[in-house]
Amino acid sequence: MPEVVINGHTTTWWEAGTGEPLLLIMGTGMSGRAWAHEVEELSARYRCITYDMRGVGTADCTDSDYTPALLAEDAVALLDALGIDAAHVMGFSLGSCTAQELVLAHPDRVRSVVLLSTWSRTADENHVRRHYESRRYALQHGPMDVFGKFAFWMWSPTLLEEEHDRICALEAELRGWTGSKDVSGFIGHFTADLAHDAIDRLPSISVPVLVVHGDEDRITLPRYNRRVAAAIPGAEYVEIPRAGHLAFLEQPAALNKAVEEFLSRSAG
Template identity: 30%
Template structure:
C-alpha cells in the first residue's frame, strides 16, 4: 500500500473501488482501518480513499505539535499528489474536525461533506475526557488504556454481546501499528484547540450530520450545533449506536451515507435515446 511525502512527512493512503472519489478520515486513536466494516458497501459505488493521519498507523509521527489545520493541509496535499481534484468527504470524530477544516480552507476540493459523531467545539466534559486520553498512555499500558476509553465509545447493548469488547481490546493490543504516546497527546491537544463555531456558515457544500442517539462522548447537542451552523445541513440520528457506531451499527451508518450521496446525483431526463 502506498505512501506519499507531503508537508515533510510520509502519509499512508489506500484506494479501492471505482467511481466518484470518496475520502474517509478517521478520528482519535484510529487509522484507516476504522472504516473497514463499511468499505464493501462503499467501494461498490465509489472510489474510496482512506489515509492514516499524521501520528497514526503507517504515517509518520513527528515529535512536534499537530493541529487540525495541519492535518487538513496533509489531506489537501495528498489529493494534489494523487491527482484527485474533488471528493465527497467523510470524517468521524476528530476526522470530522479535519473534514470541516478542509471544507473551509479548500472548498474547491470538497463536493459534499459528511460529519460523523463530530463537533465544532467541545464543552468542559468533552475537553476533560480528551485531555485525560491525551495524557493517559504515559501512565498505563495499552490494555488498560482501551478499558478506560471503550465505555465512552460503545453502548451497553454492545457491551452485552459476549466477547465483543474483549475481542476489540485484544485486536488493539496485537495491532502492528500502535500509536506513539506523544502522538495521542498531540492529537488530543489539536482537538482541544479546534473551534469552527464562528465559521460554520462558510461551509456551502451539501452536508450530512450523522450521530448515534446513544453517543455520550459527542452527544446529540454537538451535531445539532453543526446542523444549525452549516447552511442547509441535514441531520440524521442513528437510533441504535453510540460514538463507535461505525462498528456497532455499521449497516445503518453506511445506509445513511449512501442515501445522502444518492440524493446528490443529478436527475437525468429520459429523452428516449
C-alpha cells in the first residue's frame, strides 16, 4: 500500500491495470478500496487509481473545513504526485461532488467524468440534505458508526425484499471498507456533503460527462441526477435498474457496462 503526502496530509493509494488513467473517487466515509468490483473489471482496459480521501480509511484527518472543492484539490495533488497530466474521473456521491469541482477548477486535468449518484446543490435537495444532516448529528452526539440506522436507506427496496441475504453480505463487505482515524473525519465528510453547490457552474463543463445512478436511489433521488445531467451540455444519462444509492455494489456488472461504453467513446 504506497503512501503519499498531498496537501499536507498522508494517505494511501492503489492502482491496477494499464492504459489511460481512470481516477476513482469514493463517497462519504468509505475507503477507495470499496471500488473493488469496478477496478476488477475496468482495469482490463484502464489504469485504475483509487485512494482514501482525507478523513477516512488510512488518510489523516485534518482541521480544515471540508468542502468538495478542498477534496478536489487533493485529487489534483494526487495526480501531480503520480505524474498524471489528465485522467478520466469517476466519483460516487461525495466523490461525484468532488469530481464536479475538479473538472470545474481544472478542466485541463480531466478527460471525461462519470458522476455516480450525484446532485448539484444540497440546499435545494431535501432528501440528500436531511440525510447528511442527520448522519452528522448522530456522529456528533453518539458513537462513531457511519452507517447505524441509516444503512437501510442506502439499498434498493427491491433487492432488500428479493435478495436480502446478498444485501446483508454486501453490507458486511462495505463496513469493512469504512473507517476513520477519528470521528472528525466522518463529520468533515458530512460537512462537505452539505456544502456542495455547483448548479450555476455546471453549464461551463465541456468534457464528456456521464450521469449514472440507481433507479431506486432514496438518497440522491433520480430527479437530482437528472438535474445535473440537464445542466451539463451534452451529458449522457443512465439509470441502473434494481439499484439504490450503492449501485456500485448492488449492480456492478450493469454499472461497469455503462461506464465502459461511455469511456470507450471518450477515450483517446
